[in-house]
Amino acid sequence: MSVFSRDWINTALAAFVVLFFVFMLAPILVVIVVSFTSAGYVAFPIPGWSLKWFANIFAYRPFIDAMIVSIEVAVGATVLSCLVGVPACLYLARSRAAWANTVMTFLLSPLSMPMIVIGFASLFFLSRIGIGISFTALIVTHMVVCLPYVIRTVAGVYAGLPTSYEESAAILGANPARVFWHVTLPLIRPGIIAGSLFSFLTSFDNLPISYFFASASTNTLPVVMLSYLEHQFDPTIAALSTLQLLMAIIALLVVDRIYGIDKMTVAG
Amino acid sequence: MQMQAPIAAKARRPWLLIVPALLFLIVFFVLPLVDNGLRSVAGDAGEWTGARYVTLLTDSFYLRVTFETVLLSAGVTLICVIIGYPVAYFLVRKAGRWAGVVVFLLIAPLLTSIIMRTFGWQVLFARRGLVNNLLVDQLGVISSPLRLTNSPEIAVAALVHVLVPFMVLAIATVLQSVDRRLEESAKILGAGRWRAFWEVTLPLSMDGIGTGAILVFMIANGSFVTLVLLGGGIQTLPLLIYQQFNTTRDFGMASAMSTILLVIAVFCLFLQLRLVRRQGA
Secondary structure: OHHHHHHHHHHHHHHHHHHHHHHHHHHHHHHHHHOOEOOOOOOOOOOOEOOHHHHHHHHOHHHHHHHHHHHHHHHHHHHHHHHHHHHHHHHHOOOOOHHHHHHHHHHHHHHHOOHHHHHHHHHHHHHHOOOOOOHHHHHHHHHHHHHHHHHHHHHHHHHOOOOHHHHHHHHOOOOHHHHHHHHHHHHHHHHHHHHHHHHHHHHHOOOOOHHHHOOOOOOOHHHHHHHHHHHOOOOHHHHHHHHHHHHHHHHHHHHHHHHOHHHHHHHO | OHHHHHHHHHHOOHHHHHHHHHHHHHHHHHHHHHHHHHHHOEOOOOOEOOHHHHHHHHOHHHHHHHHHHHHHHHHHHHHHHHHHHHHHHHHHHHOHHHHHHHHHHHHHHHHOOHHHHHHHHHHHHOOOOHHHHHHHHHOOOOOOOOOOOOOHHHHHHHHHHHHHHHHHHHHHHHHHHOOHHHHHHHHHOOOOHHHHHHHHHHHHOHHHHHHHHHHHHHHHHHOOHHHHHHOOOOOOHHHHHHHHHHHHOOHHHHHHHHHHHHHHHHHHHHHHHHHHHHHHO
C-alpha cells in the first residue's frame, strides 16, 4: 500500500512539474513561432513560414534608432556602474565593520524600489538640476538600477576569495595599485563579467524608467515596442523579440565559453 | 620601503573606495525620492498640504486602487507559493541528474524581455490565437472566437509567469539545507508521509517561502508593463501613476501615490532584512 502511494505521489509530482514548464515555456515559444509566420496578422498555429517580419523590423526606422540608443545606454550604464561599483566592493566585501553591512544594504536598495517610482521621481529631479530629458539622464537613471547588480555580483565573488594572494603580492613588494591590477582584478574578473551581463540585460529590458525619458532622440527599444503594441498588433514585435532573445542567448554563451555558467550562478 | 606596502595600504583610508558609489546613489536615487516626497505635500501657493494624502486615504476610488494593488500582489504571491513549492521540492529532492535541466528551464525565461512575454500571452489568447483555435476548430466547443484578452485572469497568469521562478529558487535554496534525516526520523517514528511533510519539512522551509514571498510581493507591487498591455480592468497604483503622468497630468497626486508605493516597498525591505538576519543567526 505504502509503496503504491509513494509511486502515485511521485508520478503526480513529476506530472505537475511538466505542466509547470509547459506554462513557463508556452508564451515564449508561441512568440518565436509567430515571428516566422507568413500571415499578415497574428495567428497561432501559423499558416506558413516566412522571414518577412524580420525584414519588417528594419523597414520601421524607429526600431533601429531605438535599438542603437538602447545599446549605447546599456553599455554606458554598465561601464560606469563597474567604475563606480567595483571599488566599493573591494572595501565592503572585506570589511568587518558593522556599518559596512548597512552601506551594502543601502547600495543594493534600488533593486527593492518600484522602478516606476524611480523613473517618475528622477524625471522631475533631473529636470530641476538641468539634465532633463537627455541621453545623460537615461544613463544616470539606468545606473541607479544597474549599479546594485554589479555590486552584488562582484562583492559575492570577492568575498569568497582568500586574502592570501593579495597579501603575498604585497609582502613581495607590490604596491597597492599593482596588487589590484595584477592580482585582484584577474581574480574578480568573472564577477565583473557576470555583473556586467546582468546590468546590460536589466538596462536593455528596462521600460518603467526609460518611459519617462522618452523623446525622438532618447526612445529606447522597449519604449518604442510598447507604443507600437498599443497601436498595432502584428508579428513584427514577435520577430523583434526573437531577435532580442537570440542576442541574450549569444551573450550568455560567450560568457559561458570564457568563464563557465557555474561561476556565474555561484556569483549570482 | 617596499616592505611597507601592506602597512601603507591599511593606513591609506581604504574606505574612500566606497565614496563614489555612495555619493552617486545619494544624489541620483535618494534626492529624487525626497524631492518627490516634497512635491506630494507642496500646495499651489508654496504652502505645505496633506490634502493629497487625505484624498488617497479617504476617497473611495483611491482606497479601492490601493486595496486592489495590495490584493493583486498578495494573490500573485500566494499563487507563486502554491505553484512554486512543488517545483522547488521536485528540484531539490527528486530531480537528480535532471536538476541542471530544471534550473536551466527556470532561468531561461528570465532572458526574454517583458514585452516578449506579455506579447506571448496576447498570442495565446488572441482572436486567432491558440486557445480560440482549439476551442472553435479542433474541439468545436464554441462557434465563434471568444474575447479572451483583457481579462484579469490572464493578467494574473502573466504576472505569475514572470515571478514564479524567483519563488522556486528562493524555496529551493532553503530546502537544500534542510536535513533529510529529520524527515526520515519522523517517518521511522511512525509519522506518515503527509505528516512528516506537514510537520517537519514544510515548517523547516518556511524561511524560503518568506524570502520568496517578500521578493515576489515587492516586484508585483511595482509592476505595470504587464497590466498596461494585458489590462483586464485591474486598477493599481503603478498603472494610475502612469495614467496621471500621461493624461490627467496631476503630478502632485502621482507623487503622493509614488510615496505610498515607496512606503510599502520600504516596509517589505525591512521585513526582508529581518528575515535575512534571522537566517544568518
